[in-house]
Amino acid sequence: MPGKFFNKPDQDTAERVPPGQYLATGFPILTYGETPQISTQEWEFKVWGLVTPKTLTWSDFMAMPQQEFTADFHCVTRWSKLDIKWRGVKVTDFMKQVEVNPRAVHVMEHCYGGYTTNIAMADFLREENFFAHTLLDEPLPIDHGGPMRLVVPHIYAWKSAKWINGLEFLEHEDLGFWERNGYHTRGEPWAEERYSD
Numbered sequence: 661m662p663g664k665f666f667n668k669p670d671q672d673t674a675e676r677v678p679p680g681q682y683l684a685t686g687f688p689i690l691t692y693g694e695t696p697q698i699s700t701q702e703w704e705f706k707v708w709g710l711v712t713p714k715t716l717t718w719s720d721f722m723a724m725p726q727q728e729f730t731a732d733f734h735c736v737t738r739w740s741k742l743d744i745k746w747r748g749v750k751v752t753d754f755m756k757q758v759e760v761n762p763r764a765v766h767v768m769e770h771c772y773g774g775y776t777t778n779i780a781m782a783d784f785l786r787e788e789n790f791f792a793h794t795l796l797d798e799p800l801p802i803d804h805g806g807p808m809r810l811v812v813p814h815i816y817a818w819k820s821a822k823w824i825n826g827l828e829f830l831e832h833e834d835l836g837f838w839e840r841n842g843y844h845t846r847g848e849p850w851a852e853e854r855y856s857d
């Protein structure tokens with residue numbers, strides 16, 4: 661039954677919507693806690709842990725190859741949105757700027773405001789992942805994570821960190837905010853990896 665904010669997928673899109681998900685008509689905002697305000701001038705991005713430590717500025721990111729991305733987005737609270745248009749920097753291009761120790765198998769994403777989420781290196785390094793600074797041809801709105809967020813389309817969106825400001829490279833898995841609070845450590849939507857057992 662079609663609702664005001666959520667629709668059952670039609671036949672064309674049905675096969676792109678993971679089990680138990682509904683299509684959102686708008687682009688909902690899902691934030692735990694306060695929304696941090698950061699200008700691009702003060703924005704800084706750090707890498708640490710099993711990596712040569714480095715601090716990157718906004719202009720460092722703008723100097724990397726810029727690309728358009730069209731990606732699906734699946735929130736564990738059961739809304740999905742298909743074909744969102746973003747612009748930003750591929751994770752694999754970003755990774756050419758940093759020297760990671762091969763012993764690193766896991767990554768902790770850190771954000772302004774203190775949110776964290778963990779991701780395995782193999783899931784992080786996928787070709788379709790990107791840092792986004794533009795949504796639908798406009799600067800990424802602050803509520804959607806502006807000035808910069810990560811987007812990991814193949815995993816539930818709690819791993820797509822908004823206001824991202826750092827990556828910690830780890831030798832072992834460590835749990836981020838929602839993962840410590842009962843969400844699944846990986847969060848693959850097609851397998852409905854919603855909660856930890």
Ligand SMILES: Nc1nc2c(c(=O)[nH]1)N[C@H]1C(S)=C(S)[C@@H](COP(=O)(O)O)O[C@H]1N2
Pocket residue numbers: 687688689690691692693734735736771773775803804805817818819820821822823
């Ligand atoms: N820093 C931060 N990133 C976050 C969150 C958050 O609360 N803080 N929420 C996550 C969740 S649960 C989802 S579904 C998506 C929502 O992104 P949106 O608000 O742009 O729709 O952001 C993810 N990234």
Ligand SMILES: [Mo]
Pocket residue numbers: 690735736737817818
């Ligand atoms: Mo979410």
